[in-house]
Amino acid sequence: MSFNSVRSIATSALMASQVRMQVTASNIANADVAGYTKKTATQVAVATSGVGTGTAISAISSDVDRYLQKDLVAETSALASASQAASFSSSLQSAMGSTTSSDGAGTSLADAITTAQEAVVSLSGTIESETLAGLVVESLDTLTAQLRETSSTVQGLRTDADQQIADSVSSANDAIDQIAELNTQIVKAKALGQPTADLEDQRFNALTQLATQLDVSFSVKDSGEMRVHTTSGTVLVDSVVHHLSYAPATLVTPTTSFAGIMVDGRDIASDIKSGSIGGLLQQRDTVLPQTQSALDELAMQIADAVNAVYNQGTSVPPPSVLRGTTAIAATDVLDGSGTFRLALMDADGTLASATDLDLANYGTVGDLVDALNAIDGISASASGGVLQISSTTGAGIAIGNGDANPAVSNYFGLNDLLVGTSASSIKVRSDILSGSTDFAVAALDLTSSSVGAKVLNPSSALAQSLEEVFSGQHDFAAAGALGATTGTFTTYASTLVSQVAVTASTTASRLESRQSALDSVETAISSLSGVNIDEETALLSELEQQYSTAAQLLETLNAMFDALLAAARS
Numbered sequence: 304m305s306f307n308s309v310r311s312i313a314t315s316a317l318m319a320s321q322v323r324m325q326v327t328a329s330n331i332a333n334a335d336v337a338g339y340t341k342k343t344a345t346q347v348a349v350a351t352s353g354v355g356t357g358t359a360i361s362a363i364s365s366d367v368d369r370y371l372q373k374d375l376v377a378e379t380s381a382l383a384s385a386s387q388a389a390s391f392s393s394s395l396q397s398a399m400g401s402t403t404s405s406d407g408a409g410t411s412l413a414d415a416i417t418t419a420q421e422a423v424v425s426l427s428g429t430i431e432s433e434t435l436a437g438l439v440v441e442s443l444d445t446l447t448a449q450l451r452e453t454s455s456t457v458q459g460l461r462t463d464a465d466q467q468i469a470d471s472v473s474s475a476n477d478a479i480d481q482i483a484e485l486n487t488q489i490v491k492a493k494a495l496g497q498p499t500a501d502l503e504d505q506r507f508n509a510l511t512q513l514a515t516q517l518d519v520s521f522s523v524k525d526s527g528e529m530r531v532h533t534t535s536g537t538v539l540v541d542s543v544v545h546h547l548s549y550a551p552a553t554l555v556t557p558t559t560s561f562a563g564i565m566v567d568g569r570d571i572a573s574d575i576k577s578g579s580i581g582g583l584l585q586q587r588d589t590v591l592p593q594t595q596s597a598l599d600e601l602a603m604q605i606a607d608a609v610n611a612v613y614n615q616g617t618s619v620p621p622p623s624v625l626r627g628t629t630a631i632a633a634t635d636v637l638d639g640s641g642t643f644r645l646a647l648m649d650a651d652g653t654l655a656s657a658t659d660l661d662l663a664n665y666g667t668v669g670d671l672v673d674a675l676n677a678i679d680g681i682s683a684s685a686s687g688g689v690l691q692i693s694s695t696t697g698a699g700i701a702i703g704n705g706d707a708n709p710a711v712s713n714y715f716g717l718n719d720l721l722v723g724t725s726a727s728s729i730k731v732r733s734d735i736l737s738g739s740t741d742f743a744v745a746a747l748d749l750t751s752s753s754v755g756a757k758v759l760n761p762s763s764a765l766a767q768s769l770e771e772v773f774s775g776q777h778d779f780a781a782a783g784a785l786g787a788t789t790g791t792f793t794t795y796a797s798t799l800v801s802q803v804a805v806t807a808s809t810t811a812s813r814l815e816s817r818q819s820a821l822d823s824v825e826t827a828i829s830s831l832s833g834v835n836i837d838e839e840t841a842l843l844s845e846l847e848q849q850y851s852t853a854a855q856l857l858e859t860l861n862a863m864f865d866a867l868l869a870a871a872r873s
Contacts (some may be wrong), residue, residue: 313856378821379514380577385817387582392807398456413796415446420773427766436742454727462555464587469551471516471579478513483544489527518577535574593783598726600782606721608772613720614713616743616765620650621699627690628716633669643707647698652759657752690715703747
């Protein structure tokens with residue numbers, strides 16, 4: 304074997320050791336870098352005509368398990384979804400309040416209902432007390448304000464979710480672009496026979512970032528190109544990129560219709576089941592609307608039951624204008640029966656006139672309006688979308704519902720205490736809240752129709768009926784996650800608060816479970832593809848020895864060659 308052959312072998316050994324040392328040193332330096340996998344320089348023997356002529360590095364690669372990578376992608380999406388659920392559930396639980404606090408007083412809707420009930424009970428014992436009547440109004444104002452605030456928080460959380468969806472879509476598109484760019488680099492490098500392991504690590508990191516946003520799957524072609532699609536099959540990356548697009552709502556209300564999450568002109572929102580986007584969609588479109596639905600059911604049950612009682616009464620002095628809250632038109636069919644009384648009276652409740660009207664005589668709301676207008680001293684109208692009855696003389700107006708079915712005052716909402724159509728709008732009627740109209744403490748006495756008779760006298764009966772509304776049983780329709788049930792307002796509110804608390808606890812536990820599952824997959828990947836500092840350090844020492852040996856061999860060869868040259872010259 305010639306000196307040149309030996310020199311070539313020694314040089315190749317030196318270069319191979321140097322490359323392997325560089326790879327090993329890089330492994331050690333990047334051991335704590337997220338997503339980095341251990342790189343291995345594969346060393347092979349080089350032979351010419353069956354004779355060994357040195358060594359070479361054939362490839363620099365990482366040992367990765369595609370099945371474990373797929374598991375990691377899936378668990379990353381599941382964890383992101385669970386994280387959103389836990390975060391929003393915790394915020395919602397805070398908004399719903401609790402049944403106890405540091406001072407022993409609860410802050411939940413159930414506690415606000417109990418406070419209102421206690422105020423009504425106190426008033427029923429001393430009906431003449433303006434102070435106690437004011438406390439009833441105040442407690443109802445507090446209750447309705449809490450319903451509105453809770454509803455507002457629910458819609459605020461939906462707004463947050465909607466905006467976060469837009470942010471997540473933007474992040475997903477960034478990851479898609481990064482995967483596509485790395486695809487180009489990897490395919491080119493493979494074609495040139497260059498190492499791609501580090502590029503593949505970067506690409507997989509981009510893929511896990513994409514998986515954080517939505518559930519995806521992937522495959523890798525022989526050329527090195529990665530194809531990415533949603534788990535439902537929508538392609539996101541192939542030879543080109545397929546971006547997601549989404550426009551968040553400018554205002555979120557219980558009735559808002561949201562735009563779709565589009566890919567190539569198709570809405571894929573319903574296909575996204577996991578990742579941050581999947582979790583946010585679940586909160587925005589299912590969980591939070593369910594809570595809103597239950598809040599609306601509670602609010603309207605309270606309003607309807609309270610108003611049904613309150614419409615039986617009137618304030619003293621009685622108002623000169625009754626304006627309804629029920630939306631109507633003059634052409635609406637009025638299918639009723641029985642007689643009710645409309646009375647005009649002085650401020651102290653002394654009767655000026657009384658007119659009895661039979662509902663069976665009127666086929667439409669317009670017919671009833673005409674009959675009311677025929678009464679001396681009365682002007683009635685349905686032109687504003689609600690029924691309004693006014694005194695043209697300034698006298699007070701009161702209605703006695705008698706045996707009318709439906710009860711006229713309640714049917715048209717002529718003396719509602721609570722107004723609004725949902726938890727987001729329920730409130731105490733403004734004139735009662737401001738004190739410009741007194742709280743109703745009397746009902747029209749239908750036993751006398753004699754002019755000059757005192758037909759309005761304060762009575763605890765109305766307050767007692769209101770107390771029965773709060774203590775009595777009500778039939779609640781299925782709403783949100785709560786099934787149809789019968790119970791008190793307090794019971795229903797407590798059930799709703801408890802349901803939200805249970806959900807918060809469940810989602811927190813699910814988050815822990817998903818984190819544990821992801822940790823297990825990451826541990827499995829690390830044991831297979833991660834860097835073991837001790838092993839790499841030992842290998843580096845071994846490679847340094849090999850490098851030193853190859854260098855000594857070259858040094859010896861150089862010395863021999865110099866000796867031969869010197870001998871030849873002499």
